[in-house]
Amino acid sequence: MVQTRKQAREATPVPSASADATPSKQTPPPSAKKPKVSKAKLIEEEDRVTFGVLDLLRVLIGMALFSCTLSYFIIGDSYIWGQEKVARRYWNAIRKTLTTPIYMDEATLALYNGTDPALPIYLSINGTIYDVSAGRSKYGPGGGYSFFAGRDASRAYITGDFKNDLTWDVSGIDEERVQQSLGHWAKFFANHDTYTFVGYLVKTPKANPVEEDKASPPEPEPEHMPDEL
Ligand code: HEM
Incomplete structure (x- = not known):
């Protein structure tokens, strides 16, 4: 049987005030009046597809x-x-950003040359210090590249002269060569999977001078000044 809304409303028992003098448990106190929300709005909210974070x-x-x-x-x-290299580059860049850099002078850096087994091994390239303890067999005492440890030997990374060029001073070397060779090794350390960024070298001016003959020769004096011509 189809019931009209009116019939349904009439069929629903309405609690009378006289039936129970005590306040019903279900009747909210007047102070807790709920805000009226329309039925249509409720249905709309129920039907809405939520796609959260x-x-x-x-x-x-x-x-x-x-x-x-x-x-x-x-x-x-x-x-x-196969993008491990790219991922490593990004990961190292993030790690570097999150690391508070240590600023170290040359004398302090020299302590980290691998001779003290209690200390990590550090090297610096182009003024950036890396922890290369993972390569102790190469950079530690007796290692094939131990001369790189505890110092910034940027010049030697370019020239390959591991005897006379163990200095950060790259003056006198062609700029393009510096960019290429030093850039290559700088990237090598920056993107390495086990070497980590430590901080920066505070270079002592003239503490590591390049011999006169390696420095760029002074510009020759022009024989005639332009106004003399
Ligand atoms: C400008 C010249 C050169 C520079 C700056 C240079 C620098 C380096 C550096 C920094 C490493 C260590 C890499 C690491 O930490 O894993 C290395 C490794 C090595 N280099 Fe050189 N290198 C030079 C030339 C040469 C030459 C000419 C040879 C070959 C005769 C050579 C043979 C090797 C070998 C075999 C290793 C691997 C060592 C190992 O894994 O134990 N390098 N090089």
Whole structure:
């Protein structure tokens, strides 16, 4: 039987005030009056599809996991499509940003040359100090590249002269060569997977002078001044 709204309303028992003198438990106190919300609004709110931040995170994690699995099956030994080098570069850059740099002078840096086994091994390249303790076999005492430890030998990274050029002073070397060779090794340390950024070298001017013959020769004096011509 179809009931009209009016009939339904009439069929619903209405609690009478005389039936129970004590206030009903279900009747809210007048102070706790609920704000009236229209039925249409309630239905609309129920039907609304909510897509929160958490859902977005779930989708992204799901996609990342799917991509890793696919990469592993297609590439073989990589979860990130063979982009480990790029990832390492970004990861090291983030780590560097989060690290509070230590500023060290040359005398202090020299203490970290690997001779004290209690200390880490540091080297500096182009004024940036790295912890290369993971390469102790190369940079520690007796290692093939121990002369790089505890100092900034930027010049030697360019010239390959590991005897006379163990200095940060690169003056007199062609700018392009400096950019290429030093840039190569600077990137090597910055992007290395086990060497970590420490801080910066506070260079002592003239503490590490380049011999006269290595410095750029002074500009020859012009024989005739332009106004003499
Ligand atoms: C400008 C010249 C050169 C510079 C600046 C240089 C620099 C370096 C550095 C910094 C490392 C250590 C890499 C690390 O920490 O893993 C290294 C490793 C090595 N270099 Fe050189 N190098 C030069 C020339 C040479 C030459 C000419 C040879 C070959 C005769 C050579 C052979 C090696 C070898 C075999 C290693 C690996 C050592 C190991 O893993 O134990 N390098 N080089």
